Amino acid sequence: MSFSPKFAILGAGSIGTYIGACLVKAGYPVVFVGRERLKQEIQLFGLGISDYNGKSFTLAPSQIRYVTDIKEAKDSNVFLVTVKSKDTKEIGKSIRSLFSPEELSKIVIVSFQNGIRNSKELASVLPELKDRNLPGMVPFNVVAKGKGQFHQGTSGELVLPSNDYGKRIHYCLRKAALPSKVHKNMDGVLWGKLLFNLNNSLNALAGVPLREELSQRTYRKILASMITEGLEILSLSGIQPASAGKMIPWLAPIILNLPDFLFFKVASSMVKIDPEARSSMWEDLHYGRKTEISYLNGEIVRLADEIGHKAPINRKIVSLIGEAESDSGKSKYDAETLSNLLGIT
Incomplete structure (x- = not known):
């Protein structure tokens, strides 16, 4: 590939729109492919981008090419x-339909x-x-705050x-002020991230912001038990998770x-979390959308089934998220109630 990158963001929701906006600001051509609702929102308000460090910038509607049909991304090469992970194969088929073999x-x-299977x-x-x-x-975490604010x-x-x-994409991301790195063991990195993503x-x-959740030791003990169970199952399956950075x-x-x-x-030296941050699964439940539970905790349960491990904690979490999905996201558990449900003392 002669490297004159023209980016297409496929599934331009919170993460995709944030990354794409940073690339636009850096001067790269970008087409955002997403839903009509967000297209209309951006056409009305433009984009406002901010982060936990206080960085912020805005893009006018005229600076953003947001479409709903992937065919309009045919001039892209990255x-x-x-x-969402459940749509990965379909988006792959859509990419194939755009191009000749050459x-x-x-x-x-x-x-x-x-998740770990998308690539x-x-x-x-x-x-x-x-x-x-490329697996990435x-x-x-990125939260959509409405009116084009991410x-x-x-x-x-x-x-x-x-x-x-x-390395070429890494260079573009760094030019767009998006901290990035390259790693030789992406399978290990993805499994390592999945363990943290159990949160x-x-x-x-x-049902509370991430910082508030992690400030309560009982919630932290639940998360520690979820990760410990995951580490045990990965070890029994012969999988070695890798760290990327301080996590x-x-x-x-x-x-x-x-x-x-x-x-x-200790935690403040490893990760910065501002008071607004919430998980994408909280956002999915909040808006009544299907979650990615089967690609997160569900992956631990899938491995457990292969080796005959009961995985009681992550299995129960999968069940509770399923109940929350069917209840339009209304389920909310305080730390003690959830700890008792999971059998964690």
């Missing part, structure tokens, strides 16, 4: 996939999604991309594979179980 040899795809699912429908089909990892509430660096194409479901069930999976349960004064001191 596709950042940010759709044209496919000139594009790059990056999966910036939750492999894209490969199943786009096998010819090979090392141009997004560590931070806020990054937690810290962290985007991660890409350390091949030639990963996505806990935060949704708690080290095997240390997490120890840190989470610390008394408040020690936890706050």
Whole structure:
């Protein structure tokens, strides 16, 4: 690929719109592909981007090319996939329908999604991309606040594979003031991130901002138990999660179980969380949408079933999220009630 990147954000919701807006500000051509509702919102208000450090900028509606049909992204050569994991194969098929075999040899795809299977699912429908089909990892949280406002509430660096194409996209992200890095073990990075992402479901069930949740030791003990169970199942399955940055999976349960004064001191040096931050699963439940529970805690349960492990804590979390989905997201559990439901003392 002659590298004159033209980006398409596929599934331009919270994460995709935030990343795309930063790329636009840096001068890259970007087309956002998403829902009609958000298209109308952006056409009316433009985009306001902010983060936990106080950084902010705005883009006028005229600066944003937001469409609802992927066919309008045919002039792009770098596709950042940010759709929900359940839609990964379909978006891969849509990309295939845009291009001839020769044209496919000139594009790059990056999966910036939750879960560990997305890049492999894209490969199943786009096998010819090979090392141009890149798994990616997004560590931070973005909340859609309405009226075109998107806020990054937690810290962290985007991660890409350390091949030639990963390094080229990494350069673009850094130019767009998006902290990023490359890593040689993306499978390990994705499993490591999934362990931390188990908090996505806990935060949704708690129904409070992330900082408020993590300030309560009982919630932290629940999360520590979820991660410990996940680590055990990964170990029995022969999977070694990798750390990316300061978030080290095997240390997490120890840190989470610390008394408040020690936890706050250690955690503040590892991750920044502002008072507005919530998990994407909380947002899905809040708006009555289907969650990605089967691609997060559900992955731990799937592995557990393969090796005959009961995985009682993560299995119960999956069940409670299912109940919350059927109850239009109205379920909310205080720390003691949830701890008792999970059998955690």
